[in-house]
Amino acid sequence: xxxxxxxxxxxxxxxxxxxxxxxxxxxxxxxxxxxxxxxxxxxxxxxxxxxxxxxxxxxxxxxxxxxxxxxxxxxxxxxxxxxxxxxxxxxxxxxxxxxxxxxxxxxxxxxxxxxxxxxxxxxxxxxxxxxxxxxxxxxxxxxxxxxxxxxxxxxxxxxxxxxxxxxxxxxxxxxxxxxxxxxxxxxxxxxxxxxxxxxxxxxxxxxxxxxxxxxxxxxxxxxxxxxxxxxxxxxxxxxxxxxxxxxxxxxxxxxxxxxxxxxxxxxxxxxxxxxxxxxxxxxxxxxxxxxxxxxxxxxxxxxxxxxxxxxxxxxxxxxxxxxxxxxxxxxxxxxxxxxxxxxxxxxxxxxxxxxxxxxxxxxxxxxxxxxx
Amino acid sequence: xxxxxxxxxxxxxxxxxxxxxxxxxxxxxxxxxxxxxxxxxxxxxxxxxxxxxxxxxxxxxxxxxxxxxxxxxxxxxxxxxxxxxxxxxxxxxxxxxxxxxxxxxxxxxxxxxxxxxxxxxxxxxxxxxxxxxxxxxxxxxxxxxxxxxxxxxxxxxxxxxxxxxxxxxxxxxxxxxxxxxxxxxxxxxxxxxxxxxxxxxxxxxxxxxxxxxxxxxxxxxxxxxxxxxxxxxxxxxxxxxxxxxxxxxxxxxxxxxxxxxxxxxxxxxxxxxxxxxxxxxxxxxxxxxxxxxxxxxxxxxxxxxxxxxxxxxxxxxxxxxxxxxxxxxxxxxxxxxxxxxxxxxxxxxxx
Numbered sequence: 072x073x074x075x076x077x078x079x080x081x082x083x084x085x086x087x088x089x090x091x092x093x094x095x096x097x098x099x100x101x102x103x104x105x106x107x108x109x110x111x112x113x114x115x116x117x118x119x120x121x122x123x124x125x126x127x128x129x130x131x132x133x134x135x136x137x138x139x140x141x142x143x144x145x146x147x148x149x150x151x152x153x154x155x156x157x158x159x160x161x162x163x164x165x166x167x168x169x170x171x172x173x174x175x176x177x178x179x180x181x182x183x184x185x186x187x188x189x190x191x192x193x194x195x196x197x198x199x200x201x202x203x204x205x206x207x208x209x210x211x212x213x214x215x216x217x218x219x220x221x222x223x224x225x226x227x228x229x230x231x232x233x234x235x236x237x238x239x240x241x242x243x244x245x246x247x248x249x250x251x252x253x254x255x256x257x258x259x260x261x262x263x264x265x266x267x268x269x270x271x272x273x274x275x276x277x278x279x280x281x282x283x284x285x286x287x288x289x290x291x292x293x294x295x296x297x298x299x300x301x302x303x304x305x306x307x308x309x310x311x312x313x314x315x316x317x318x319x320x321x322x323x324x325x326x327x328x329x330x331x332x333x334x335x336x337x338x339x340x341x342x343x344x345x346x347x348x349x350x351x352x353x354x355x356x357x358x359x360x361x362x363x364x365x366x367x368x369x370x371x372x373x374x375x376x377x378x379x380x381x382x383x384x385x386x387x388x389x390x391x392x393x394x395x396x397x398x399x400x401x402x403x404x405x406x407x408x409x410x411x412x413x414x415x416x417x418x419x420x421x422x423x424x425x426x427x428x429x430x431x432x433x434x435x436x437x438x439x440x441x442x443x
Numbered sequence: 444x445x446x447x448x449x450x451x452x453x454x455x456x457x458x459x460x461x462x463x464x465x466x467x468x469x470x471x472x473x474x475x476x477x478x479x480x481x482x483x484x485x486x487x488x489x490x491x492x493x494x495x496x497x498x499x500x501x502x503x504x505x506x507x508x509x510x511x512x513x514x515x516x517x518x519x520x521x522x523x524x525x526x527x528x529x530x531x532x533x534x535x536x537x538x539x540x541x542x543x544x545x546x547x548x549x550x551x552x553x554x555x556x557x558x559x560x561x562x563x564x565x566x567x568x569x570x571x572x573x574x575x576x577x578x579x580x581x582x583x584x585x586x587x588x589x590x591x592x593x594x595x596x597x598x599x600x601x602x603x604x605x606x607x608x609x610x611x612x613x614x615x616x617x618x619x620x621x622x623x624x625x626x627x628x629x630x631x632x633x634x635x636x637x638x639x640x641x642x643x644x645x646x647x648x649x650x651x652x653x654x655x656x657x658x659x660x661x662x663x664x665x666x667x668x669x670x671x672x673x674x675x676x677x678x679x680x681x682x683x684x685x686x687x688x689x690x691x692x693x694x695x696x697x698x699x700x701x702x703x704x705x706x707x708x709x710x711x712x713x714x715x716x717x718x719x720x721x722x723x724x725x726x727x728x729x730x731x732x733x734x735x736x737x738x739x740x741x742x743x744x745x746x747x748x749x750x751x752x753x754x755x756x757x758x759x760x761x762x763x764x765x766x767x768x769x770x771x772x773x774x775x776x777x778x779x780x781x782x783x784x785x786x787x788x789x790x791x792x793x794x
Contacts, residue, residue: 122697125697147691147694147695150695153719153723177748375684375686375691376687376690388687404691428641428682429523429524429643430521430586430610431609431611431641431647434723437752
């Protein structure tokens with residue numbers, strides 16, 4: 072297929088994904104079943120993403136015969152680290168996100184031919200789960216993380232900038248408070264203390280950024296305006312001391328003088344175009360640690376060995392089906408352990424596993440080792 | 444205690460005598476070792492063939508030189524490859540007039556059998572929960588990095604901790620040997636099979652210096668060799684984590700390259716040509732990544748990010764000047780990677 076017709080096929084699939092997102096925003100029924108778009112994505116990706124057809128072949132799956140998302144093999148997140156996982160020429164990429172590096176610097180790459188579906192998905196579900204109730208009001212947005220300029224290939228910085236533009240009040244004050252890899256404690260303190268009290272604020276932060284903030288703040292607090300909320304995302308990756316999710320949430324709530332339910336977890340991955348949110352702001356019965364999916368994405372716990380879905384209520388690794396991932400892999404196999412919890416999923420984190428046998432080193436051990 | 448080099452060599456020879464006695468009695472130990480290691484019975488039998496039964500005087504002198512010196516050494520063993528206790532004890536015995544050995548709680552059989560067979564009054568077993576004796580001047584700990592770090596944290600001041608961590612083996616097939624791919628593939632399979640590849644000497648990546656088609660031919664030959672040898676020495680049981688890792692690796696390689704799936708093994712071929720691909724290091728359990736390269740220099744560059752973890756490099760001829768081998772790594776002929784001479788620690792990174 073010529074590049075132009077691949078592009079037009081891709082655009083048609085993007086349009087269908089965005090139609091689902093728009094229907095969600097408008098409170099309308101989904102324009103088509105999840106499986107219908109998933110099956111077309113699987114066929115498109117098998118035809119145009121190098122490697123996906125091979126993966127289907129090894130699994131004995133004919134892409135043309137796929138009618139349900141569950142029939143399509145998921146691409147391991149590791150594949151994004153070693154080869155290109157996209158259906159276009161690299162020069163056509165509109166944005167390229169990379170996973171955070173480790174000492175050994177094996178970074179996953181997720182290139183997108185267009186960011187339109189990513190933007191639509193992030194804003195629609197972010198508005199519903201995090202910025203809900205602001206009735207379209209522009210509010211101060213404070214990011215405890217680096218800006219897009221500072222971290223141009225970080226999907227998280229991109230999303231935070233997107234939120235700052237979409238939900239922010241457009242004031243000139245800087246929104247990003249990590250520069251040169253360091254938290255700007257005093258600037259952040261001044262910014263938070265100067266927030267107008269009559270409108271809520273949105274604080275977007277990584278877990279390790281929050282730990283640095285709390286360590287710098289000590290026993291003091293900087294109350295946010297009433298109705299404010301805090302997004303907490305990501306792990307620690309050795310960038311700060313590690314704190315349990317519950318302890319961090321409690322400390323964050325105290326330091327900002329907000330209700331713990333206003334500290335909302337976000338779960339996303341560089342390899343995806345959609346995000347998942349805790350529902351504590353929108354559902355009084357929702358628990359922390361349990362995440363909601365938008366209608367265009369699913370999280371399926373699967374057996375790590377067979378890759379088959381595990382029985383309801385059992386833990387498995389997350390197979391994520393994301394219909395906004397048009398030009399890469401709509402189904403991604405992660406290493407995160409999850410468990411279904413009603414119509415949501417509980418994030419259980421990575422499993423340390425049983426002690427290993429023998430003295431052969433694992434790739435994870437190599438990647439997490441410090442410089443020798 | 445002033446022990447001469449010859450005293451130390453003699454003390455080590457006593458442990459080689461013990462090894463021969465244990466080897467002769469191996470049938471009695473096999474079931475127990477199979478149960479604790481997860482290896483098949485045939486796998487244990489094969490593993491015993493890597494147990495050091497003899498050494499030249501020159502090798503033992505090298506071992507003594509590498510062993511250092513201390514009055515009392517405490518050896519902490521982990522669930523390493525099951526023959527590892529012999530070398531660990533021999534090194535400690537070469538260095539010290541008194542040795543205490545804490546076997547792995549998960550895999551205590553061989554250490555116990557060796558100590559019993561040696562009848563060496565200088566060496567005694569410690570219980571799994573016993574603290575490090577106060578008189579120990581040095582601790583030789585064999586295990587994963589986190590275990591070594593834990594021992595270091597708990598060690599008393601002035602106690603030396605020698606850590607022997609985890610690692611991996613790699614192999615390099617030079618262009619000059621492209622005509623002997625099947626022979627080399629079979630020899631490499633002989634290095635992969637022992638201990639179900641859970642040892643730090645076990646090769647997991649092979650660089651093939653040739654056109655990609657030759658690398659593919661080598662991958663296929665290796666797949667066939669592993670099939671053949673695997674039918675004689677079946678793989679034992681993998682843990683759930685190991686099985687899960689194998690699945691992920693298979694899926695990753697199926698996407699990123701090509702994969703041959705055997706009953707007890709996987710062989711993957713890097714068809715991507717991207718530098719990061721060489722870092723798709725397979726998990727243990729008889730899984731090998733074949734990477735085509737244009738030169739030894741390219742192999743060295745691809746390997747660079749993980750070179751600090753490479754313990755052994757296999758070549759057709761054990762050329763110590765091969766560019767692929769990091770300076771600390773052992774260099775061996777393929778087919779003999781699992782039988783390094785008893786001349787010091789298997790893992791030379793600790794020296």
